Amino acid sequence: MSSTTIVFITGANTGIGLEVVKALLQSQKAYTILLGGRSIDKANAAVKDVQAQFPDSSSTVTSIQIDIEDDNSISQAYDRISKEYGRLDVLVNNAGAAxxxxxxxxxxxMREMWNKSWALNTTSTHIMTHTFIPLLLKSSDPRLLFVTSGTSTMAESEDLSVPINHSPAKGWPKQGFSVAAYRSSKTGMNMxxxxxxxxxxxxxxxIWAISPGYLATGLGGSQERNKKAGAGDPALGGTFIRDVVEGTRDADVGKVVRRSGVQPW
Incomplete structure (x- = not known):
């Protein structure tokens, strides 16, 4: 059984999940990092890439096939981790989409889109968590993280400094981009x-929900569009989540946390 902290990150072959892997590899602490991805080929490629980037890391990284919308995939990942590692110290529920x-x-x-949003971001994340709790409970310091969104806060939904909170012009049909299903599913995740x-x-x-901020990932389908809209460096999200794993936000257990403090509900 590994003596290092064992961290399993879903959706980790790209975006913020991959940045968490990189941040952990750069930590002074040693980790056993389980890089989860729906496509094992993409997960393997990501492992090879980060190993090349950080050849001197004291941590190890291994690919795990995990599709959180597939109960069989979840069960197989559980069985493998249980057999090979015997426990899990940190579960980072990062997999999600808009x-x-x-x-x-x-x-x-519209119905398909709303159903997919909740099925992936909320339902599948819950089932993933429920399955892996027995392995977390074998840890001496179990940590459970859910990657949420700054758009999920109801308290700030009238903040007009956030473009998606602006009201469209009078009339029907309404014009403009909406993330109503995505932000609603993440609010559900918070609960x-x-x-x-x-x-x-x-x-x-x-346990925490992590609100990493608006970062230039491929969320919503376009990394370049997010970058042009002012999104930050995804590495900020990876470093932040690593900090939570390493105990810097233990005073905020049970809350939605962002880099600047606790996110209002």
Whole structure:
């Protein structure tokens, strides 16, 4: 059984998930990093890439096939990690997506888009967590992280400094881009996180939802569009999540945290 901290990150072959892997590899602490991806080929390629970038890291990184929308894939990943490692110290529920734009592109109906948003970001994340709790409970310092969104806060949904909070002009149909399904599913995730806090309170599991900020990832389908809109460096998200893993936000257990503090509900 590994003596290093074992961290499993879903959706880790790209975006913020991959940045978490890189941040952990650069830490002074040694980790056993399990890089999860739906495509094992893409996960393997990501492992090869980060190993080349950080050849002197004291941590190890291994690819794990995991599609959180597939119960069989979740079970197989659980069985493999249980057999090879015996426990899990940190689960980073990073896998997720925004499908709102696919309605305007004609790729999904509105019902399909809303159902997919909740099925992936909320339902699948819950099932993933539920499956892996037994391995977390074998850790001496179990940590459970859910990657949420700054758009999920209801308290700040009228903040007009955020473009998506602007109201469209009078009339119908309405024009403009919306992320209503995505942000709603992440608000649901926040409540799900709170319920896991309740369920695991007596087990000593430290739990957070992580709001990494608006970063230039491929969320919503276009990394370049996000970058042009002012999104930050995705590496900021990786470093922030590593900091939470390493205990810098232990005073904020059970909350939605962002780099500047606690995100209002």
């Amino acid at each position: 499908f709102d734009g696919q309605v305007m592109e004609g790729k999904l109906s 799900m996180m709170r319920d896991w806090v309740r369920v695991l309170k007596e087990d000593g599991v430290k």
